[in-house]
Amino acid sequence: MKIRDLIITPIAFRDPPLLNSTGVHEPLALRCVLELVTDDGTTGLGESPGDKEHLERLAVAREAVLGMDVFATTAIGQAVDAALGGPGGPVPTTARAGVFSAIEVACLDAQGKITGRPVCDLLGGAVRDAVPYSAYLFYKWAEHPAQDGRGPIPDEWGEALDPEGIVAQARRMVDLYGFRSLKLKGGVFPPDEEIAAIRALAEAFPGLPLRIDPNYAWTPETSRYVARELDGVLEYLEDPTPGFDGLASVAATATMPLATNMCVVSFETVRPAVERGSVQVILSDHHYWGGLRRTRELGAVCEAFGLGMSMHSNSHLGISLAAMTHVAAATPNLTYACDTHYPWNREDDVVVPGALRFTGGSVPVPDGPGLGVELDREALAERHRTYLESGRERRDDTGYRRRLDPSYDPAIPRW
Ligand SMILES: O=C([O-])[C@@H](O)[C@@H](O)[C@H](O)[C@@H](O)C(=O)[O-]
């Protein structure tokens, strides 16, 4: 069964003004949808980041995989790697893995449709019927400020700039989706304010596991202070400070596990983290780790080193959510609730509603063949038009924040 075509469609969709340690989300997030067509007319779907460099690499990879057997994903991975220059070439490991990932997911969706089996079955079968996700809480502005004669752009979530705002946002997320764990994106305000927000969440939601992720915004000393202050409150502390050694110096005294999606980002970065004891939980993300099968393999590596496994996310739509759900369902030791940005972006999804739903904070594994989701072609065409009209090429949280506030300084670590 040969790959006859690979259609790459960049899209842009609405994103609220979510704050993080590098700035603020722009009004539009970029993504890319892949349609892989086999010679019997089956179409497999994939979703990946939508920045210009990634799109260019996908176009190169496309030429390499046309005509290959859609079931030969190992050989397809090698062909993609070679087309992008391989190890030591100009394209970093995670970027090559990212290109292959999008194609692998589309191959697996096509394989599932051809064989009549859900993708989780192609990964060894589901060990859970539904995958728990955590509410991804963000400090946020009430609206995107007016600029270039456009806006302001308000949204249904309103402002969240203090503990009360964060608790109200969490309440709404829990009411709407039933989430049973909460993650706060930190690194936005001085640590004591974020500690107060976590304490307010602990009081408002007794028993719900809590996490905070400041994306390297704190020094090792500040991280140790936060860990002490939140002793007994956090399920895990994510990427408090930069680097293997910085994290190790925090892990040495912290009572809660440390987690990362910034320090351990590829198989070759597992070893230095394990040697130093930098982290106890690795956040997988099939978009960066080379696809769904490699994510399953990361599960085995975590098991071998006694590490926990969770899942990272970025702004995404339903094809990614379906892929995340299939791989998490088929990875026994992925036991922490996964991150997802989906509630922030789902209104602009490009899949036909129905296959993906949240119940009690979990997404039941779609049971149709492949990923179990169907493309809404009208929505795809509209998001593609938005992409073309936007003229945007890549995500730039810092640039956007600086246009609004020229004195903004995203130095890391900041506190
Ligand atoms: O969406 C955001 O602003 C997040 O900060 C995202 O970019 C991170 O990659 C991610 O969610 C994380 O856990 O670090």
Ligand SMILES: [Mg+2]
């Ligand atoms: Mg993180």
